[in-house]
Amino acid sequence: MGEEAMRWDLSQLVDGASPDLVKGRLSEMVEEAGRIRERYLGKIRALDAGGLLRFIEEMEAFTLRYEGAATYCRLMYSADSTDDTAKQLNDAVRTAASKVGQALAFTEVELGRLLEANPGMVDDPALGEYRHMLERRLRGVPHLLTETEERLVIAKDRNGISAWSQLQGDWLSTRVFTVEVDGIEKTMPYGEVIALYQSADRSTRIRANSVVYRELGKDELLWSSALRSVCSDHAQMCELRKYPSAMTQSLIDNDVDQETVDSLMKTIDKGVGVYRRYLRLKARLMGLPKLGNWDIVAPLPNAPEKDYTWDESRSLVEKAYTGFDGELGAWIREMYSRRHIDGEPRKGKTSGAFCSTWLSGRSAYILQSFNGKVGDVYTQAHELGHAVHAYLGSRHQRPSNYEIGSCIAECGSTFGELLLTDLLLERARTVAERQAILANVLDEFGMAAFQVSARVWFEQSMYDAIKAGVLLDGDTLARLWTEARDRVYGDAVEWLPEMRWEWTMKAHYYIPNYRFYNYPYVFAQLFVFALYRLYKEQGRGFAPKLKALLSAGSSRSPMELGRELGFDVSKEEFWAKGVKQAEEFIDMLEATLK
Numbered sequence: 001m002g003e004e005a006m007r008w009d010l011s012q013l014v015d016g017a018s019p020d021l022v023k024g025r026l027s028e029m030v031e032e033a034g035r036i037r038e039r040y041l042g043k044i045r046a047l048d049a050g051g052l053l054r055f056i057e058e059m060e061a062f063t064l065r066y067e068g069a070a071t072y073c074r075l076m077y078s079a080d081s082t083d084d085t086a087k088q089l090n091d092a093v094r095t096a097a098s099k100v101g102q103a104l105a106f107t108e109v110e111l112g113r114l115l116e117a118n119p120g121m122v123d124d125p126a127l128g129e130y131r132h133m134l135e136r137r138l139r140g141v142p143h144l145l146t147e148t149e150e151r152l153v154i155a156k157d158r159n160g161i162s163a164w165s166q167l168q169g170d171w172l173s174t175r176v177f178t179v180e181v182d183g184i185e186k187t188m189p190y191g192e193v194i195a196l197y198q199s200a201d202r203s204t205r206i207r208a209n210s211v212v213y214r215e216l217g218k219d220e221l222l223w224s225s226a227l228r229s230v231c232s233d234h235a236q237m238c239e240l241r242k243y244p245s246a247m248t249q250s251l252i253d254n255d256v257d258q259e260t261v262d263s264l265m266k267t268i269d270k271g272v273g274v275y276r277r278y279l280r281l282k283a284r285l286m287g288l289p290k291l292g293n294w295d296i297v298a299p300l301p302n303a304p305e306k307d308y309t310w311d312e313s314r315s316l317v318e319k320a321y322t323g324f325d326g327e328l329g330a331w332i333r334e335m336y337s338r339r340h341i342d343g344e345p346r347k348g349k350t351s352g353a354f355c356s357t358w359l360s361g362r363s364a365y366i367l368q369s370f371n372g373k374v375g376d377v378y379t380q381a382h383e384l385g386h387a388v389h390a391y392l393g394s395r396h397q398r399p400s401n402y403e404i405g406s407c408i409a410e411c412g413s414t415f416g417e418l419l420l421t422d423l424l425l426e427r428a429r430t431v432a433e434r435q436a437i438l439a440n441v442l443d444e445f446g447m448a449a450f451q452v453s454a455r456v457w458f459e460q461s462m463y464d465a466i467k468a469g470v471l472l473d474g475d476t477l478a479r480l481w482t483e484a485r486d487r488v489y490g491d492a493v494e495w496l497p498e499m500r501w502e503w504t505m506k507a508h509y510y511i512p513n514y515r516f517y518n519y520p521y522v523f524a525q526l527f528v529f530a531l532y533r534l535y536k537e538q539g540r541g542f543a544p545k546l547k548a549l550l551s552a553g554s555s556r557s558p559m560e561l562g563r564e565l566g567f568d569v570s571k572e573e574f575w576a577k578g579v580k581q582a583e584e585f586i587d588m589l590e591a592t593l594k
């Protein structure tokens with residue numbers, strides 16, 4: 001297959017329309033938002049249940065009508081931020097979205113006031129399908145500002161926080177790094193250089209880590225200015241909106257409660273010894289007295305040298321999902337055959353990977369930089385798990401019930417990774433292969449559950465510092481980062497000094513209204529390990545349960561969805577099950593040494 005197979009076909013989003021027509025659609029979107037404003041301004045707070053239902057349905061139709069054009073512009077830009085058309089379309093969609101947001105800011109405020117005055121409306125049978133969505137809105141009511149203030153917030157974010165965030169992303173995606181690989185100096189963009197972290201050659205890994213963070217550290221003034229502004233802005237907004245803590249907005253967005261997150265984080269704090277046990281075992285497997293930070297996600301030295309082609313990766317991932325459930329497998333095949341995945345590494349492309357839901361197309365689009373490593377195959381399986389979620393959710397839920405908090409949003413993806421693991425273990429013929437696969441699962445687990453927890457602690461420490469009047473300059477941020485990191489790793493790992501700049505490249509820290517993005521990954525990782533235990537017990541009978549979970553969209557809370565599976569997620573005992581599953585994988589790995 002040619003390189004085209006690795007590039008996505010975005011034309012389906014807009015039925016092949018030209019960029020000018022797409023811009024026209026965006027203007028129509030702004031005009032229609034204006035008409036909705038004229039029709040409903042000042043009237044939502046007087047609606048009865050039937051009227052509210054019609055309003056919600058109208059808003060959903062509006063969302064679906066322009067989703068394709070807006071997604072087209074955003075995705076085109078994320079695939080190549082240096083392309084002139086993409087730049088123009090990205091600017092057009094940002095401007096249009098900001099105008100629509102401002103025009104319709106009153107709807108959230110008025111809906112809040114309506115529910116505040118009539119909390120019983122949440123239980124009205126006419127609105128039964130939207131019950132949980134309305135409950136979530138009601139939870140946000142005490143934190144709403146006036147309509148004028150909400151409009152001002154959107155306007156300030158556009159050239160404030162959003163601009164910092166875009167600068168951070170653009171800066172990172174346009175940096176180039178020169179690293180010596182196999183005796184030859186190579187210059188490459190960030191999306192490519194990070195693949196070297198998983199090089200089989202230890203000295204290449206050290207050089208890659210060192211070059212990247214030395215270079216990023218040189219711009220610490222830029223990164224720290226951006227991050228300080230984003231965090232100070234959030235701290236101020238918390239005061240204005242009367243959020244009791246810096247995490248409250250995230251708890252509401254993710255549809256979880258503080259008790260659940262506290263139990264989760266306490267379990268992690270108590271479980272660091274399990275992770276360190278794995279890190280020491282990995283050092284033994286690598287023949288080292290201790291791991292360096294450049295070894296944490298590295299392959300084992302005796303791991304079979306294997307690069308995967310795009311087609312091999314595709315075939316593995318298709319098989320992993322098909323083996324679990326035929327319908328899921330068919331959707332995965334469709335994602336490849338309709339070219340909904342952009343895997344080609346190139347300069348100007350957003351680093352990392354994501355899956356963008358396409359509700360009106362009942363599908364999704366995926367972006368990743370595929371460098372042929374086993375980690376890239378895992379990323380593909382992960383993002384396709386999100387796609388499966390989109391396929392199920394868009395078929396079973398209305399758009400208003402597809403505002404999935406990240407705790408549940410990461411379930412399909414993380415489960416998909418375990419399906420791939422099962423398939424790879426089944427095919428393993430040698431001890432070395434088995435060790436490589438288990439180490440990879442545990443590497444991923446360690447990152448998602450423990451390393452990510454360090455980031456939660458880091459984020460919390462920034463708000464504590466702001467509260468204490470400490471200036472978040474580059475050195476302070478670096479100190480907070482290393483403190484949070486060491487709480488997880490202790491003395492199990494040795495760090496390059498330049499790793500203190502690791503926080504600079506974490507895009508999510510800079511994204512507006514996206515605070516405390518991390519703990520849902522910890523939630524999902526431990527939740528999915530618990531699901532995996534159920535799957536191992538129940539076999540094929542488990543597939544309908546997972547599909548029901550992923551079909552629920554945001555129509556029920558994660559706590560409710562947990563209960564439906566027999567889990568009480570507010571208790572540490574539940575989360576300990578996830579850590580237990582990790583210990584089992586560690587035991588399996590240790591047993592290969594005997």
Ligand SMILES: [Zn+2]
Pocket residue numbers: 382386410413
């Ligand atoms: Zn994900």
